[in-house]
Amino acid sequence: MRHIAALLVVALLAAVVVFFAISPAHGWWLPAGASSIAHPIDALFDGILVVIAAGFVLVMALLSWAVWRGARSQPGRARTTHGHLGLELAWTASIGAVLVGIAFAQLPTWAALRDPRAMPEGGATAMVVAHQWAWRFAHAGDDGKLGTEDDLETASELVVPAGEPVLLTLRSRDVIHSFFVPELRIKQDVVPGRAISLWFTIERPGTYELVCAELCGFGHYAMAGRVRAVARTEYDAWIAERSRARLTNGAEDAR
Ligand SMILES: [Cu+2]
Incomplete structure (x- = not known):
């Protein structure tokens, strides 16, 4: 049963990846950009999507691996840990670094759209x-x-x-x-x-x-x-x- 659950998680992951991959060709995507600001906005959108997709694939892969492994071990209570300072610092800092990176990456686009002095x-x-x-x-x-x-x-x-x-x-x-x-x-x-x-x-x-x-x-x-x-x-x-x-x-x- 738990093997099936693990396979379902993998199937969901595969379905999402395939769906995103074929969407643009089928028109299930943003309409074609028609303004000067559309190109940098789309580049930001695609870049952020790649970061989110990488996180999603990583989390789903870990989840299915954990469920699969749990299915093989003896039934009973799962072993849990908490209060691992190093691990908690590592994931907080890495996610924080991604968010700060995105914040800086979008600054030029934000400024280009809003600063009337930059207007030709x-x-x-x-x-x-x-x-x-x-x-x-x-x-x-x-x-x-x-x-x-x-x-x-x-x-x-x-x-x-x-x-x-x-x-x-x-x-x-x-x-x-x-x-x-x-x-x-x-x-x-x-x-x-x-x-x-x-x-x-x-x-x-x-x-x-x-x-x-x-x-x-x-x-x-x-x-x-x-x-x-x-x-x-x-x-x-x-x-x-x-x-x-x-x-x-x-x-x-x-x-
Ligand atoms: Cu309104």
């Missing part, structure tokens, strides 16, 4: 405002600055130029939300009372799904939007058209 010249800037339960956006108008007369507001859809840096400032009007665009690998809490900035470049034009990733109340499930990245000419045309519509209060569209 040009590009676009926009404000993201989260509230229960929707996303609103303010795009810098012709003057390229936010918080001025010519800002263009939209609901649910953020429009940005593809291939250029985009600086976002995120605010919340009520509770904590989370701005999550899986294909861009951007997931940032939006905290009331704070203006949080981050920047990235979307490499491929396209429409990317935006969801709220922080349980924020009754309508959380419906708090969706999209990020639309378009070529620079299309972006300029969009800004010009929206500015005209705003100045005429939509009368142009109604005719």
